[in-house]
Amino acid sequence: MGKLRNWLENLFHFHGEKAQRQARLVGLFLLCATVLALGCVFGYYYGKLSTKANFEPNTRVLGEVQSHKLLLYETALENELSYKEFARLKRIVFCESSWQKDAYNAKTHDYGYFQIARIHLAEATEMGLDVVNSPEDNIKFGVWLYDKSGVQPWVASKKCWG
Numbered sequence: 193m194g195k196l197r198n199w200l201e202n203l204f205h206f207h208g209e210k211a212q213r214q215a216r217l218v219g220l221f222l223l224c225a226t227v228l229a230l231g232c233v234f235g236y237y238y239g240k241l242s243t244k245a246n247f248e249p250n251t252r253v254l255g256e257v258q259s260h261k262l263l264l265y266e267t268a269l270e271n272e273l274s275y276k277e278f279a280r281l282k283r284i285v286f287c288e289s290s291w292q293k294d295a296y297n298a299k300t301h302d303y304g305y306f307q308i309a310r311i312h313l314a315e316a317t318e319m320g321l322d323v324v325n326s327p328e329d330n331i332k333f334g335v336w337l338y339d340k341s342g343v344q345p346w347v348a349s350k351k352c353w354g
Contacts, residue, residue, distance in 0.1 A: 257291045260305065260327055267335040280353065281338060287352035293327035306334030309345065 254262065261282065268278040288307040289295035296303055301310040308316065308323045308330060316322070319336070321329035337345055346353070 256293070260291070260293065260331060263328060264331050264335065267332055271335055271339045273335070273339065277338070280343070281335065283353035284338075284343070284346050284349070285334070287349045288346060293330075304330030304334075306330055306337070307346075308333060308337070312337065312345075 264281060264285070265278055268281060273281075285291060285305045288302075289305050291305065293305060295305065295307060297307060300307075302308060303310075303324045305327060306323075312333070313323065316329070316333045319333065321333045323330045323333045343350070343354075
């Protein structure tokens, strides 16, 4: 605070006891103005961030892909797969569809995140899953298929995920 007072005294030519009180008041005013300005800036940005989280503290809004990755993790856990297998499934999905839920290969007629081949559609339908139109069902079936057949259904993209 002493440096600020000296700076203000030199700037405004404050000398003497009365002038020093004036210098303190100017310094206090500058400090309050700075705090107020910082408060306004912080409030503005905090307000922008809070609206994204619906004003609930400690919440995080997940995007669609992130929530589907979470579903993949939960489904892998339900099927008692290891973390290493979950990581492999994540890489398979990235290589097969780049996490594009509506990915479709017109040449091979493969659908969704896991690029489920049409030869598996009847089996998925019997399980009550719509792997073509539901990304969630595509993930559930992809994990089930991995648990049943290993990586064999995705061997064509092994250079990418292997």
